[in-house]
Amino acid sequence: MKMVVCVKRVPDTAESEVHIDASGKDIDKSRLSFGINECDNYAVEEAIQIKERLGEGTVTVISLGDKDSDEVIRMALAKGGDEAIRLEDEAFKGGDGLAVAKALAAAIKGLEYDIVFTGALADDDGYGVVPAALGELLGVPHATYVKKVEILEPGKRAKVGRELEGGLLEFLEIDLPCVLGIQTGINEPRYASFKGIKQAAKKEIAIKSAADLGLDASEVGEAGSWAVLEQFTPPVVGEMAEILEGEPDETAAKLAAILKEKGLV
Amino acid sequence: MELLYELDEEKRLFRRTVRDFSEQVIRPQVDHLWETGEFPYDIVRKMGELGIMGIPWPEEYGGAGGDYLAYAIAVEELARVDGSCAITVEAHISLGSSPFYYYGSEEQKREWLVPLAQGKMLASFGLTEPEAGSDAQNTQTRAELKNGEWVINGTKCFITNPGTEMSGVVTITAVTGVRPSGKKEISNIYVPKGTPGYNISPKYKKMGWHASDTRELNFEDCRVPEGNLIGNRGDGFKQFLDCLDGGRIAIAALAVGTAQGAFEESVKYAKERVQFRRPIASFQAIQFKLADMATDIELARTLTYKAAAMRDAKVPHTKEASMAKLFASEMCMRATTQAVQIFGGYGYMDEYPVSRYFRDAKILEIGEGTSEVQRMVIARELGLR
Numbered sequence: 001m002k003m004v005v006c007v008k009r010v011p012d013t014a015e016s017e018v019h020i021d022a023s024g025k026d027i028d029k030s031r032l033s034f035g036i037n038e039c040d041n042y043a044v045e046e047a048i049q050i051k052e053r054l055g056e057g058t059v060t061v062i063s064l065g066d067k068d069s070d071e072v073i074r075m076a077l078a079k080g081g082d083e084a085i086r087l088e089d090e091a092f093k094g095g096d097g098l099a100v101a102k103a104l105a106a107a108i109k110g111l112e113y114d115i116v117f118t119g120a121l122a123d124d125d126g127y128g129v130v131p132a133a134l135g136e137l138l139g140v141p142h143a144t145y146v147k148k149v150e151i152l153e154p155g156k157r158a159k160v161g162r163e164l165e166g167g168l169l170e171f172l173e174i175d176l177p178c179v180l181g182i183q184t185g186i187n188e189p190r191y192a193s194f195k196g197i198k199q200a201a202k203k204e205i206a207i208k209s210a211a212d213l214g215l216d217a218s219e220v221g222e223a224g225s226w227a228v229l230e231q232f233t234p235p236v237v238g239e240m241a242e243i244l245e246g247e248p249d250e251t252a253a254k255l256a257a258i259l260k261e262k263g264l265v
Numbered sequence: 266m267e268l269l270y271e272l273d274e275e276k277r278l279f280r281r282t283v284r285d286f287s288e289q290v291i292r293p294q295v296d297h298l299w300e301t302g303e304f305p306y307d308i309v310r311k312m313g314e315l316g317i318m319g320i321p322w323p324e325e326y327g328g329a330g331g332d333y334l335a336y337a338i339a340v341e342e343l344a345r346v347d348g349s350c351a352i353t354v355e356a357h358i359s360l361g362s363s364p365f366y367y368y369g370s371e372e373q374k375r376e377w378l379v380p381l382a383q384g385k386m387l388a389s390f391g392l393t394e395p396e397a398g399s400d401a402q403n404t405q406t407r408a409e410l411k412n413g414e415w416v417i418n419g420t421k422c423f424i425t426n427p428g429t430e431m432s433g434v435v436t437i438t439a440v441t442g443v444r445p446s447g448k449k450e451i452s453n454i455y456v457p458k459g460t461p462g463y464n465i466s467p468k469y470k471k472m473g474w475h476a477s478d479t480r481e482l483n484f485e486d487c488r489v490p491e492g493n494l495i496g497n498r499g500d501g502f503k504q505f506l507d508c509l510d511g512g513r514i515a516i517a518a519l520a521v522g523t524a525q526g527a528f529e530e531s532v533k534y535a536k537e538r539v540q541f542r543r544p545i546a547s548f549q550a551i552q553f554k555l556a557d558m559a560t561d562i563e564l565a566r567t568l569t570y571k572a573a574a575m576r577d578a579k580v581p582h583t584k585e586a587s588m589a590k591l592f593a594s595e596m597c598m599r600a601t602t603q604a605v606q607i608f609g610g611y612g613y614m615d616e617y618p619v620s621r622y623f624r625d626a627k628i629l630e631i632g633e634g635t636s637e638v639q640r641m642v643i644a645r646e647l648g649l650r
Contacts, residue, residue, distance in 0.1 A: 035281070075278055191286050194316035194329035197278045 001154050003047040005081070005117045006104055006134075007040040009065050009072040010124040024231045036072045039119025043182035045189040046149060047117050048080035054154060058082045060111060064092055064103055070205060078192035084203065089210040094222030094229070097129025104130070105137035106213035113177055114155050114180050115163035120145050120181040131181030141174050144181035180189040276335060280627035283339045286315065287346040298476035299621055302468065304429045305476055308350055313384015318357060321570035322366055326374050327382035332559070333511065334573040337518035341566070344522025345529075348625035349476035351519050356425035356477075357381070359512035360633075361388025364436045364453055368496030368504050377434060380463050391421035391482055392505055399638050401438070402502070406484065408439035408454055413491050415439075415454055417462070417484040423632075428465045428480045432458050435482065438501045451501035455493050462487030473624035510583050511576060512633045513590035517569040520593035520629045521562060524549045527604035528624035535607055551607060558600045565593035584646035594629035601626040 011032040021028040036044070044061070053058040062077040063069045064087040073084045087103050096209075097105070108116055116138070121128040128144070135142025147169060148161030156176055161169035163183050174180075192200075210220055222228055242258075244251040259265045272280070291308055298305055312318055321334040322328025329335075344351035365378040365388075380386040397403040406419025427435050434457050434640060442450040456463050460513055466481040496504055532555060535546035544550045572589040575582035601623040605612035612619045629634045 071274060071278060071281075074274060075281065078278060078282075191315055192278065192282050193314065194279060194282075194320060194331055194335070195324070197275055197282065198330060200278070201275045 001048065001050065001054060001114045001151070002060070002112050003057060003115050003117065004060045004108055004111060004113045005044050005047045005063060005076065005220070006119075006130065007044060007063045007072055007076055007207075008037040008062060008119070008122055008124075009034050009063065009069040010037045010122060013123070020232045020234065022114045025229055027232070034071075035070065036075065037119050037123050038124075039121055039182055039184055041119075041189045042184050042186050043117040043119050043180075044076045044079060044081065045187045046180075046182055047115070049187060050115075050149065050151060051080065054151065060085065060113075062087065062104060062107055062162075064088075064100055073205055074197075074200045074203075075192055077203050078196040079190055080196070081200075085208055086205050086207040087213070088207050089217075089220075091210045091217035091223075092129060093226070094228040095220055096222045096225035096229075097125075097127035097134050098226050099220050099222070099224040101130050101133035101137055102224060103210070103213065103215065105134055106215050107208055108134075108138060110213075115158070116140075116175060116179045118179065118181050120183045128181075131179050135179040138177075138179065142179035142181070143172065143174055145183045146180045147183045147186045149180065149186070272338075276338060279331070279335055280338050280342060282315065283317065283342040284345075286311070287342055287350075291343070291346050291350055295618075295621075296616075298347065298349055301538070302475040303428040304478055305350055306431065307431070309384065309387070309431065312350075312354065317354060318384030319362070319382025322362065322378060322382045326366065329382075332573075332577040333514065333618070334570060334577055337402035337514055337569060337573040340515050341518040341522035341525070341569075343554065344519045344614075346518065347476075348523055348622075349474045350427060351522060352474055352477045353387075355512070355519055356389065357387055357513045359515045360390030360392075360508060361426060361434075361436065363508040364455070364495050364504060364591060365391070365513060367507065368453070368500070373455075373495065380433065385431075387426045387429055387431040388423070389427040389432065389435040390505075391427075391435050391437035391509070392426050393423050394420060395422055399635055401505070402449065402451075404440055404449065404451055404486055405494050405568060406437060406439045408441050408452065410441070414488045415441075415491060415493060417454065417456065417487040417489070419484050421482040421484075423469070424480055424482050426478050427458070427482055428468065429478045434458060435463075436495060437482075437484075438505060441498055441501075446500070450499045451499050453495040453501045453504050454489065455495060456484070456487060456489055460487055460489060471628075473621070473626070473628060474632060497593060509633055510586045512524065513581075513586040513639075514569060514572045514576060516629060516633050517565065517572065517586075517589035517593035520590075520597035521566045521569055523622055523625055523629070524558065524562050524565070524593075524597040524600035526599045527619050527626075528555070530618050530622070531558070531604045531607045545607070554603045554607060558603055561596040561600055565589070565596050569593055584643055587639045587642040587646070588633070591636055591643070594626075595636060597626045597629055 011029050016032055017030045047059045051059055053211050059081045061073050061084045063073050105192055118131045131142055131144050143160045144224040145163045146160050147163040150159040152159055159173050161171050164170050244254050278545045285383050316329030317339055319328035320331040321333050324330040329540050340351050340355050362381045392404055396405055408415040408417045434455050438451050440449045441452040444450050462485045464483040469479045535551050536544050538545045560631050567591045572582055572585040575585055604619040605623050608619050
């Protein structure tokens with residue numbers, strides 16, 4: 001089976017303070033550390049595990065981004081990825097989920113594939129568009145929030161479990177080739193071994209521009225987007241919000257009174 | 266050797282791997298390990314799978330084929346989260362496995378270095394004795410050659426890694442004769458665990474590093490084959506001095522990581538802790554402490570990496586290794602002391618991590634050569650007699 005995994009390099013904002021930068025269209029990333037998007041890490045692991053389970057297959061890692069993304073790609077190679085492609089072009093910048101999917105689809109169309117894995121959602125912009133858009137653009141079925149994958153017949157059919165609310169799983173059979181948006185928790189991502197890292201350093205990452213993929217600059221990036229980011233603003237404290245102040249027992253009493261008054265308890 | 270401000274990609278990826286492993290696998294167990302002193306078998310086995318237990322040794326001997334700098338980075342990252350795990354790796358590689366790699370015969374490497382490098386077995390190094398601490402020449406342990414066997418008698422103390430279920434072998438220094446000059450002839454001999462007459466005492470109770478395995482070893486007419494000699498007879502002193510050069514770099518890395526861990530906890534706390542209606546991080550008194558800690562850590566890290574790179578380049582590095590060990594361990598003591606100060610009364614409480622970092626720091630000024638010995642070594646390297 002031939003598998004493709006799309007990965008994204010994102011800032012780690014879990015433990016850092018986030019500030020909007022001077023342009024108002026991005027966050028100040030100068031003091032942030034970066035790594036693979038969390039869902040994508042599980043997607044990489046799922047592809048590698050399937051390859052190991054079947055005892056055959058290849059995993060191609062694709063990322064859209066500048067040279068800084070190489071680290072994320074190499075780590076996926078160190079864990080068991082076979083080949084890598086990085087999509088880099090000025091024209092790709094400022095794209096929404098759809099524009100990103102167009103670039104990825106153009107790159108994937110040139111490959112043989114049975115399953116394309118993506119993360120279900122990106123930690124930074126959180127659009128969650130890529131897996132569905134990629135499926136449409138490639139003309140193959142897709143499933144999102146996938147938390148279980150079982151290959152029924154290699155190259156033909158798979159059974160996937162989608163995570164619904166309350167931890168419920170919805171199972172469906174899907175024809176291959178397909179696109180699967182992988183949810184966190186589907187597996188236990190491994191750590192790259194030192195040997196794996198050394199071997200990954202020797203592998204080549206093919207760089208492709210928009211022209212290489214046969215894409216016109218107007219189709220991708222901001223120009224090819226349906227949604228264009230105008231400005232980030234921090235949430236404003238609304239007029240409806242009431243901030244309770246004072247000692248804990250006072251504020252607790254006030255809160256209880258309000259909840260009672262509104263008939264909420 | 267070039268000094269760069271950034272590590273190459275391979276080192277950065279490796280650092281990321283060890284950091285993720287430390288955060289996700291070790292961090293959740295740190296409190297338990299500290300409280301119980303249980304040896305972290307699952308962590309050590311997983312580290313073996315990742316290649317951490319044999320980073321600097323060639324792949325043909327079961328190692329990961331990395332270099333000393335990669336090894337220092339791993340120890341630093343482990344210490345940032347847990348000193349016990351870091352010292353277990355450090356003592357295993359720098360002290361326990363080194364003699365086999367640097368001086369062992371091909372046969373000894375195949376038999377011992379391979380399982381050690383793969384992390385399937387743990388090794389120890391027995392140098393220190395009750396009467397031979399900084400004065401290592403005063404070794405009392407004797408090994409007499411009788412009928413093709415070394416008969417060993419003596420006691421070793423403060424030995425790391427000898428008593429776990431994974432422990433397989435200890436290399437000891439022993440007096441094997443007298444030189445024509447009248448000085449003791451010291452040789453390195455390895456003793457497999459389980460050899461009759463090789464007795465391992467219960468674990469010491471320590472100020473810090475609770476989950477590391479530290480014990481006293483006793484040899485009573487302990488017999489091992491003559492072939493258990495490592496390298497040449499009489500080279501023991503020279504051999505352990507070289508192993509210690511490497512060990513000191515790794516201890517420096519351990520100090521950098523310990524200080525880094527305490528520093529990060531301090532920054533986080535200083536931003537959260539409110540006194541006089543402001544986070545204490547807004548007070549210059551606290552800012553200056555953190556600025557000094559960050560500067561100290563950066564300096565120690567740079568010197569440690571330089572010493573490691575020199576060892577990799579196979580140029581003389583005794584002075585730099587000692588300087589790195591001296592500066593890093595003393596700065597770690599300063600940094601962890603300030604970390605406790607920033608936490609105030611809470612820092613003195615066991616459940617706060619800075620208390621643990623503080624207690625883990627002290628031994629770094631003592632083990633593998635005290636600060637005083639490091640200053641002696643540096644002075645000697647400066648040509649002062």
